[in-house]
Amino acid sequence: MREKLYQIIKSPTEGNSETTLYDYFMMVVIILSLLPLTYKPEAEPHWVIYVEHIAVTIFIIDYILRWFVADYEYPGLKLPFLQYIYQPMPIIDLLSILPGILVSITYHNPEFMTLMLLRLTRLARVLRSLKILEYSHSFRVLRAVIKNSIRPLKAVLAFAITYIIISSLIIFHIEPGFKDFFEALYWATVSLTTVGYGDIVPTTMFGRIVTMASSIIGIAVIALPSGIVTAGYMKALEEEEEETNKDLK
Amino acid sequence: MREKLYQIIKSPTEGNSETTLYDYFMMVVIILSLLPLTYKPEAEPHWVIYVEHIAVTIFIIDYILRWFVADYEYPGLKLPFLQYIYQPMPIIDLLSILPGILVSITYHNPEFMTLMLLRLTRLARVLRSLKILEYSHSFRVLRAVIKNSIRPLKAVLAFAITYIIISSLIIFHIEPGFKDFFEALYWATVSLTTVGYGDIVPTTMFGRIVTMASSIIGIAVIALPSGIVTAGYMKALEEEEEETNKDLK
């Protein structure tokens, strides 16, 4: 019976229909459990607390069920039922349940916790949305591309950050309008990524020259991830094709 | 005679000059029929209603003519003249004619319909512009690319939406300036796509840090469709070349 249970709740790599059903059910629950986050604590409608309670209860059951079949999920562990608690995914699962329990306490004893702490728990609850990535097939293709490209993308990231810092240092000392270095850093990031809100703009001629040079070079910097991801995607397609050919033989 | 008629109005895959002529005529009519939409209902000049009437009349004739040769266009159907009405393209055709007829009623009996409904019909008329896609050759090449790329693009879309929602949730609870969650969602979408209007900007330090992290990661997210489309386009070119080689043999 425990094996049957594991077949249902494990990740859906083998296309078992019960597994897929369980996954879709969990995805709906996760999305519903994020609903309370779309309200400010002071403007939260009443029904939100019930949604929260139901979602947390389902998460707790899911956590216990997974614990129950830990020896199937982690066959390499010596003491699976004890070591399960210290595995990375179960820890994230537990962290994403915790705020829900804390919220329940807050509602029963309002003096117990301050509004500030409640906001903190809300932030922690955002972690829960990461669980969505666990339950979806289409992301696995992208994950292969990202895996292929992660090393050069890290180098580009380091390059872009260096570029942003140099731009910030130059503009911070040339343009008098910046309050502190962080503002210059924010301006350079928003400009390099071509978002360009326009809340902070250069007003002096030298500041504008730096902006122009920085923007033009920035296009080449932005072109780098594009090239890397394209190459990574083409490699992933080739590997897939090779595997299909192997399977046919 | 009905076969000759079908030769004229069918889609121009075989480069028949009469077909092409009919297509260009219809494209001009469609563009003219969109003219009323470029005016607000209260500021609409008089001549617009005549353009509308002529365009709708031509559309009705086109619809009847296509019905008349339905057995040529859909050879697989058993009762082509009856089943034609339920085919997807004829339904869109009919929907795009309907507002025109409704507008005529509105103008003859002004008490009949409210201004609000008229606005709704105007929106529905936008659907008509989709017909342009039906009548143009150059889009067929792009359609092949889009077809090649549609599955990974959907995965990227899901990834981007997840990314936008997570960014929105974080900024909504960190930055005090947002009225509701929808505003945070709007801000995140406008920022990730690097449009960056600047109507909603972070003002606190934490909000700006989230913006910076979000923008930099966003570049990699934007690079994904670029890579997918490039691969899809190169595949489409290869397939075309192979087909040309086959034809030559």
Added chain:
Amino acid sequence: MREKLYQIIKSPTEGNSETTLYDYFMMVVIILSLLPLTYKPEAEPHWVIYVEHIAVTIFIIDYILRWFVADYEYPGLKLPFLQYIYQPMPIIDLLSILPGILVSITYHNPEFMTLMLLRLTRLARVLRSLKILEYSHSFRVLRAVIKNSIRPLKAVLAFAITYIIISSLIIFHIEPGFKDFFEALYWATVSLTTVGYGDIVPTTMFGRIVTMASSIIGIAVIALPSGIVTAGYMKALEEEEEETNKDLK
């Protein structure tokens, strides 16, 4: 002697050092001749008129010299010295000289022409800058890429314009803030190209939803030229390599 002259002024495909020298000289003259355009007519300094006079004189000499060797430049023409005037490049050359002559008249007889006409001639003078493209080597590589990609890019352009028009039509009827359809068209273009000035932004919820959908789909539209240009560039590199291999054999 006329052949020697032709060797000097012809386009520098064979790397003749005198040709290259002449090209660089002409490029400097063209850039100098654009200087008057960087001033508003009412704020133009005095020395600008002398720069203009010298540049126009050199252009006239260049035009006459090219006429003088027209039979070498256009060996296919029957009456090269007569037909030269009607060739596309000489016509552009003449058009770019004309404003300079007109400006001279304006300065000698100020009553002769209005300020408005002067502005028009100034705009026409911008055409002159197109001549720069004629005198530079590095652009020829890019021209090959653009030539490879021009047909699919045109299809993408048609696609993007259709997309912009549909977005404009929808937002124009949903968002009350737009004065006329042109403003909606301007907004859609600035948003799709991810420039996003923020001078016109949606303020209603429905307007923002349209903006969000439009921006996200827009990323895929922007990815198309990127893919086409990448494929076109790779093809250009391959062709170049093949040619080099042929030359070596």
Added chain:
Amino acid sequence: MREKLYQIIKSPTEGNSETTLYDYFMMVVIILSLLPLTYKPEAEPHWVIYVEHIAVTIFIIDYILRWFVADYEYPGLKLPFLQYIYQPMPIIDLLSILPGILVSITYHNPEFMTLMLLRLTRLARVLRSLKILEYSHSFRVLRAVIKNSIRPLKAVLAFAITYIIISSLIIFHIEPGFKDFFEALYWATVSLTTVGYGDIVPTTMFGRIVTMASSIIGIAVIALPSGIVTAGYMKALEEEEEETNKDLK
């Protein structure tokens, strides 16, 4: 002993652990030495001057150590200890140390130098950050891509600048809002790179038409670096693979 020293301070191509350690140490020192730059001269905290002193001292020691093993680092030179001073990298090293020494003078003799000069030295100190590029492995991969792409990227840069200048010239004479040509140039650069701050926007119909045309063509211009970098990256990957295959044989 001098050979051992050279093993430690040389660039880490052979993965020597002592070399890597020295590199990481120097990277930390360089980043720390940039800290004073993140404060405005008038708001600089006291401890910053000590950080500056320590960093400059380490840089001087590094400079002397490298001089001491100049014959190992530049084996081709006849008089390595004399010619070392005129090598490009040592000159940059010296330039990046100089402001630190000048700052010390400023602090001991405040009358000696004006605040303005101090700002200039601060700018020069930004050069120091270029040293970071010297001490990092991950940038070497990117450097190969950039090297592959630098020639076509230069052509694109020239193309983009020509495009920006033409756009500026046209908008400057059509749109009355621009103060001088530099403002038009700044506007065109910010628009072409799709940053789009929105601090300078067209308000007339003709200005907006120019903006729309310019933005749409601009997308193709931005697609060019993307294509070039993609091709350059793929070539770099192929070359790397070929080299690995050679090493295996």
